[in-house]
Amino acid sequence: MSDSSLIANIHALSHEGRGIATVNGKTVFIEGALPTETVGFQYLRHRNRFAEGKITDILTPAASRVVPRCRHFTECGGCSLQHLGSLAQVQFKEQVVLEQLQHFGRVEPRVILPPLMGPTYGYRRKARLRVKYMPKKGKLIMGFHEKDPRAIADCLGCETLHPLIAKRWREIYQLIAGLEANRNIPQIEVAVGDAMAALVFRHLVPLSERDQRTLVEFGQFHQMAIYLQPNGLDSIQKLWPTERDHYLSYHLPDYHLEIQFLPTDFIQVNSEMNHHLIARVIELLALETSDKMLDLFCGLGNFTLPLARLGASVVGVEGSRAAVTRAKINAEHNGLGSVEFFASDLQKPDEDSSWIKRSYDKVVLDPPRAGAPEIIPFLARSTVNRVVYVSCQPATLARDIGEWVNRYGFRLESIGVLDMFPQTTHIESIALLTR
Numbered sequence: 001m002s003d004s005s006l007i008a009n010i011h012a013l014s015h016e017g018r019g020i021a022t023v024n025g026k027t028v029f030i031e032g033a034l035p036t037e038t039v040g041f042q043y044l045r046h047r048n049r050f051a052e053g054k055i056t057d058i059l060t061p062a063a064s065r066v067v068p069r070c071r072h073f074t075e076c077g078g079c080s081l082q083h084l085g086s087l088a089q090v091q092f093k094e095q096v097v098l099e100q101l102q103h104f105g106r107v108e109p110r111v112i113l114p115p116l117m118g119p120t121y122g123y124r125r126k127a128r129l130r131v132k133y134m135p136k137k138g139k140l141i142m143g144f145h146e147k148d149p150r151a152i153a154d155c156l157g158c159e160t161l162h163p164l165i166a167k168r169w170r171e172i173y174q175l176i177a178g179l180e181a182n183r184n185i186p187q188i189e190v191a192v193g194d195a196m197a198a199l200v201f202r203h204l205v206p207l208s209e210r211d212q213r214t215l216v217e218f219g220q221f222h223q224m225a226i227y228l229q230p231n232g233l234d235s236i237q238k239l240w241p242t243e244r245d246h247y248l249s250y251h252l253p254d255y256h257l258e259i260q261f262l263p264t265d266f267i268q269v270n271s272e273m274n275h276h277l278i279a280r281v282i283e284l285l286a287l288e289t290s291d292k293m294l295d296l297f298c299g300l301g302n303f304t305l306p307l308a309r310l311g312a313s314v315v316g317v318e319g320s321r322a323a324v325t326r327a328k329i330n331a332e333h334n335g336l337g338s339v340e341f342f343a344s345d346l347q348k349p350d351e352d353s354s355w356i357k358r359s360y361d362k363v364v365l366d367p368p369r370a371g372a373p374e375i376i377p378f379l380a381r382s383t384v385n386r387v388v389y390v391s392c393q394p395a396t397l398a399r400d401i402g403e404w405v406n407r408y409g410f411r412l413e414s415i416g417v418l419d420m421f422p423q424t425t426h427i428e429s430i431a432l433l434t435r
Helices: 086-105 169-177 209-222 271-285 304-309 321-333 376-380 394-407
Strands: 006-013 019-023 026-031 038-046 050-060 126-134 139-143 187-192 197-202 224-229 237-240 248-252 257-261 292-296 313-318 339-343 362-365 386-391 411-418 428-434
Touching (some): 006 026, 086 394, 139 169, 169 209, 209 237, 248 271, 257 321, 271 362, 271 386, 271 411, 292 304, 304 313, 304 321, 304 339, 376 394, 386 394, 394 411
Parallel strands (some): 197 224, 292 313, 292 362, 313 339
Antiparallel strands (some): 006 038, 019 026, 038 050, 386 428, 411 428
16 A cells, blocks of 8 residues: 555445545545445545545455446546446445435335346447547547546547447547548537437538548448537538438337437437336336326427327427427327327426316426426326326435425325446436325
8 A cells, every 4th residue: 555545444435426434533535435445545635524535545345346347437537336336336326316315305205116227338329529639649539528527538438338339439539530620529429329320520610521521431331320510509410311301210119119319319328228217107107098198308209109109198298399399200200199299498387388288197207407396386286196207316306206295295106216327326216106
């Protein structure tokens, strides 16, 4: 052990995945340490109420510790938990959800659902790669933000990315390095459908004919759709293939559905876990064909269309007009007439909206990280008797569930986690509330 290192006994894991110890009466967050471990560490910085450190030695390893698969784990900020076994990761995430429920919502569930798990690597079908020319290194680097978000990790690959992108990492890097505008491409958005991947190149200067031709040839050779983004999201244009109505897509075979999407559309990043998620939503809803269903924050129809396929009458509501347009296209593409979509700002619900005046039996909602506090009073006053809440942020989920239960008299029947984002501290959970 280094002469400058101190010793700490780790007693817990923070919500962002750092080991927690108490040293000389002060809480210390130690990057890379796990509960039950005794580690050597060095201080990085001191705050008023706590300190931060980095691990230097593992004196007594935890039984749950594993060897990270990725060579960039210690510097890349994309993953925080590769050193923790998969089952222990899920147990940690379940613990976070239950703690947040108690702390922010003052609620306990009647039942804790068994966790849903799937592939732990090679699952990520949406990502944003950062690109930067480093004059001191005399080369271009491509990767994700480091644990210090001000810097970009110089990555040679990514273990969590879908194979359609991961296996082409080197070729994509060489493609950018060979462009005339290589110092003016700060990021690449990647998206993967069932049959094809897409690359969206953000560029700060107009691309020459040579560069555009190079990108098209790359797309043709690797069968990847190529998009250009000279400014904001509304500036994105397809370079190849040239078919106007070309979309990426993913299938939901249990419901005989094909969901079409554009590379910048929101989709669940983990395909297999999305199948598990849809199945659990339908199970918790206890769906009957006579049900009048409401799907809030419906996106492209990921829940709406399977519910409609099973015979329910469904209304989907989404704040993005572009997403609603795509959802309607998907309904038509799959021959579903028993579904309606509305564009509406769910952070500022309008009581005069036609969809909000209708009566519903059950609702599913999958809001962004901010949660959905504004919509709760409307639903509480409605005829809804069963609510399935899908969340990617335990704190706002707990806050909202506290409102449902403590203010409006609903009951938290069950809650559980699903490992949508293995190797990271991002937590996806699902809860059932009944009136």
